[in-house]
Amino acid sequence: MTDVTQGDVAIRAEGLGIRFRRNRRGRRSFKDLLSGAAARRSRPDEFWALRDVSMVVHAGEAIGVVGRNGQGKSTLLKLVAGVMIPDTGSVTVHGGVAPLIEITGGFVDDLTVRDNVYLTAGLHGMTRGQIDAKFAEIIAFAEIGDFLDTPYKHLSSGMKVRIAFSVIAQLDEPIVLVDEVLAVGDKRFREKCYARIEEMLAAGRTLFFVSHNERDLRRFCTRGLYLEGGSLVLDGPITEVLDRYNGDHG
Template sequence: MTASVISVVDLGVRFRRNRRGRRNFKDLFAGKNRRSRPGEFWALRNVSFTVERGEAIGVVGRNGQGKSTLLKLVAGVLLPDEGSVTVSDGVAPLIEITGGFVNDLTVRDNVYLTAGLHGMSRREIEARFDEIIDFAEIQDFVDTPYKHLSSGMKVRVAFAVIAQLDEPIMLVDEVLAVGDKAFREKCYRRIDEMLAGGRTLFFVSHNERDLRRFCTRGLYLDRGSLVLDSSIDDVLDRYNAEYNS
């Protein structure tokens, strides 16, 4: 029997319109009232689903419908206001992947720092360092301060580091849309290899071609609600019919 690696039950999360970010700690721990206060809105509510080990799930919906918020909840970056998110395996978060890199450090130091923060030991990083640099195609910039790299080079370094993680679940949020065509294809081949190795994929994207390439199942979010959980073809067909109507 296949085991669930992600379980989402009656999930709800809310934000404030009138200021940036989540509620403060006082808000989080004071009271049990779940009604929205003035200026608040529910980004997600009453969302439930499970993901089995080895599945490739595509999350579909227009901008502002809760897709990236859902991904961050699964990654543990955000905490829910209602319901629960249970993740039984480790995650490799390909979301906002250049975040956490330090501009004044060299590429070499950033690789060690970022890989270490994601749980790789120094010995593991040393063993994979050349592979990371080769994948990113920045052999001539290893000792260059990170801030001097182009935006495309920064994305290549970040993906190359995260792609070395052995975590069973991949969380991907449009990050590959930034690189050039040749590097995107290189990343896609790497994701194909990971899927062939039994990894689980949770993929947020507006790119229909990518969704059909990688995913077999889809989740369609609209106004913070899960309106369809079906095959990726069914989900995309409904999304296209409603979006273009």
């Protein structure tokens, strides 16, 4: 785990903004990105998913990101994770990231569960030796030992989430990004995952938590970010942020 002292700046965003195309043909061309033309030109079929978002997150903080669907919450986490590149502004992350974002996306359908564990953990920076040492723990947490040699595509959606969470939860990174990944799965396993998140917080790790579940937000988070239309409406204590959000949309 990257050494980040409790209270140090973990994430700093300044004037963060990113645009998307409304049609299904993708974003701007690679030529536009290289030339900088995309940052200068506005198209009628583009919209700002995030615009002029600034924040400072200190190590050890637990942040709940609040907002309706399509308001920029997941996009913000992807920018922090480095999955996307902003069109305007900047985001600086001090320390590695454990991204619980669309966690089943990197798995290969035709590979077995066993092979997918090694592949996905390796893509996230774990060595073969580290995976060997953690393999039994990953499988035990996911409760999926009877399916090790089953092709991943034959698993149920709940089983896929279980194995994916189990792999990512083993990453020893100081910043944890959680984006509604536990919406699928039984209540008992969700509580097991929540206990794991609480262990991470107790160890001083930084949490970014996107959820529509107010109870979960109050359980884990002390601070909230309220996004509306891609803009940051309120940054403050989670209770105040939830009260404002509920007042606007309750």
